[in-house]
Amino acid sequence: MANPKEPEIITDKNQMREWSRSMRAQGKTIGLVPTMGYLHQGHISLIKEAHKHTHLIVVSIYINPGQFSPSEDLSTYPSDFQGDIDKLLAIPGGVDVVFHPYNLYDYGNINGVEPIEGTSGSCVEERQLGHETWIRVEKLERGMCGKSRPIFFRGVATIVTKLFNIVDPDVAVFGKKDYQQWRIIRRMVRDLDFAITVIGSEIVRDADGLAMSSRNVHLSPEEREKALSISRSLSRVKLNAQNGQISCKELRNSVTQEILEAGGKIDYAEVN
Amino acid sequence: MANPKEPEIITDKNQMREWSRSMRAQGKTIGLVPTMGYLHQGHISLIKEAHKHTHLIVVSIYINPGQFSPSEDLSTYPSDFQGDIDKLLAIPGGVDVVFHPYNLYDYGNINGVEPIEGTSGSCVEERQLGHETWIRVEKLERGMCGKSRPIFFRGVATIVTKLFNIVDPDVAVFGKKDYQQWRIIRRMVRDLDFAITVIGSEIVRDADGLAMSSRNVHLSPEEREKALSISRSLSRVKLNAQNGQISCKELRNSVTQEILEAGGKIDYAEVN
Structure with missing residues (x-):
């Protein structure tokens, strides 16, 4: 392919914010596709969907410790940053920024707090970084996946809010494979008055019918x-x-x- | 006083958002002073503080049902909207906008949900408006005022987030009279990556030493x-x-x- 668009890779949240601010000042609209990386055709379809709605596309690649409990698979979650960049280069129109922060829960440990006794926390509490603000979508987070993963949607809603506040997008695209998550994000955006349009994108399946998922590699x-x-x-x-x-x-x-x-x-x- | 500045009164959240967006596009910075009205010298000092930091000032006047439990004093909380406007007119430099929404938890009842059984909710759940997203600052909300008012800080953090997302300020000013609240807001802004500077303003007391508070009228x-x-x-x-x-x-x-x-x-x- 001729002249693939090289995305700018931003790891610092303040730099990310500055980029969005300067683009907005030029009248550009921004689409965000939040991912945990190890991209597959499902992610690519989200990015293609985002291209229909905004001038610019930010893809975040961040494995969010806030949605993993200490007993889950944070340490073995697959990742391949260079492979991801190669896949993004191959998308028609590419993407403008890859936001790839190192740790969005580390505030310099100025206000470190210990986990609350008797509650089940995520890998964020386990690391004692002092982060203690969590968003609960109290009805929709119950039941279905929430039953076996009680802190999962709390972590998802919180990281999505953080990304929204850092990237300040006009549009965000989520996959309907994670249907409960998609419903929760939409409800949260309504309830917290985010000025963001949330778009749900259909499931992408492999030829044999299996829904694409980064964890399928295991x-x-x-x-x-x-x-x-x-x-x-x-x-x-x-x-x-x-x-x-x-x-x-x-x-x-x-x-x-x-x-x-x-x-x-x-x-x-x-x-x- | 000559030529007091008449604030624009905005009741619609989309109109509020449009105002902020157009001011930003002109390079103006915005300060927000969230209040529940029935203004006194404590509020006035917050507004004077805000004037030191931004070009424009938005004062919100909204009695937030999300921070009252059904057994508390929502129905008797004092209010005097015209008196508030008169007080704002008397401030040197005045204020630019009074944001005075009617109900920030009413989304047209499209997605009405009932309160969760066995949990203690606020006046928002009591009204069954379908709002179900709440922000918890899990450590700081415990203890002190949180002991006797278990849903209070949840309601405060949530309405402040909604106001932040609607008004999109650069700076927000809170009184240190509500010290736990002030600490919670600062922690929340850090943890959720809001691009907002939170300023705490000192307690203002009456001549006899009592800290000023709207409820003192009772x-x-x-x-x-x-x-x-x-x-x-x-x-x-x-x-x-x-x-x-x-x-x-x-x-x-x-x-x-x-x-x-x-x-x-x-x-x-x-x-x-």
């Missing part, structure tokens, strides 16, 4: 085969529902049965 | 006399500490004793 061929039971069963009950099968309970049972038979372990399945 | 002469034991005892132990009395316990006991003897009821007294 799947062995056997695990991947098992995982296909998720998309397969969901597609099937979608078709069943379209053909008139209206019992949510039966549709749900049909999903759980197929996944369990494939050897999967189910946190939840909901059909509403 | 005090009978006898109650006011009792209330003076608070400032009197605090001034005394401040002097004692300056003179070398270093036992926090003794200093605290001396405060509580004087207030109790005056007939007061103490939620907490802390000397650190």
Whole structure:
């Protein structure tokens, strides 16, 4: 491809803020695509969507410790920064900035506080950096993924707010693969009066039907085969529902049965 | 006074946002002084402080239902909008905008949700408006005033964030009379990366020593006399500490004793 656009790589939040401010002063609009890196076609589709709405595109790459509990996979979350940059270069129109901060919860340890006793914190509390402000979307964060990951959406809502305040975008794009997250971000933007339009982008799947996800790299061929039971069963009950099968309970049972038979372990399945 | 500056009165949040955006585009900086109205000399001092830092001043007047529990005094909180405007006219330099929204938690009831069972909510949940996003400054909100008012700081942090997102100020001024609140706002601004400088302004007292507060209007002469034991005892132990009395316990006991003897009821007294 001729002349791919080299993104500016910014690691400092004040520099990021200055960039946005100067672009705004020139009348430019800014789209933000927040990611944790290890980019795949799902992320690329978010960036392409963002291109439809704003003059400039910022992609953030930041593995957010605030959404991992100490028992989860923060240390093994995949990353490949140079590979990510190469993928961004290949997108038509490219991206303008890659915001890649080192630690958004480190304030120089001036006001270090210990974790609150008797509560379950994230990897941020574990590191005792003094960060203690968290956003809760109190109804939507309950249930579904929130049941097995009680501090997950707190961490997501908080880092998204931080990124919004640093990047100051007009538009932000999120994937509907993480459907509960997408709903939570939209609710938060409404409830906190952010002047930001949140756009949801459809799931991108691999040829075999599996929804693209950075963590898929950890799947062995056997695990991947098992995982296909998720998309397969969901597609099937979608078709069943379209053909008139209206019992949510039966549709749900049909999903759980197929996944369990494939050897999967189910946190939840909901059909509403 | 000749030519007092008439503030523009804005009630609509989108109109408020547009005003800020157009002023920024002209290179103006904006100071915000959030109030619940019924203005007194304490508020006036915050506005005078704000004038030192920015070209333009926005005063918000909004009695925030999100910081009142249903058992508290939302319905009897004093208000006098025209009197407030008159006081603002008398300030040298005046103010540019009075932001006076009707209900910042009403989103047209599109997404109405019920209060969560078994939790103590504010007057916002009681009204079932669907707002469900709340900001918690998890350590600082505990203790002191937070003990007797468990949802108070959640409501304050949340409304301040909403006002920040609507008004988009460069500087915001808060009174140190509400010391825990001031600390919480500063921590929140740091933790959520707001590009806003928070300034704390000193307590303003009436001639008799009582800290100015809108709710003082509710005090009978006898109650006011009792209330003076608070400032009197605090001034005394401040002097004692300056003179070398270093036992926090003794200093605290001396405060509580004087207030109790005056007939007061103490939620907490802390000397650190």
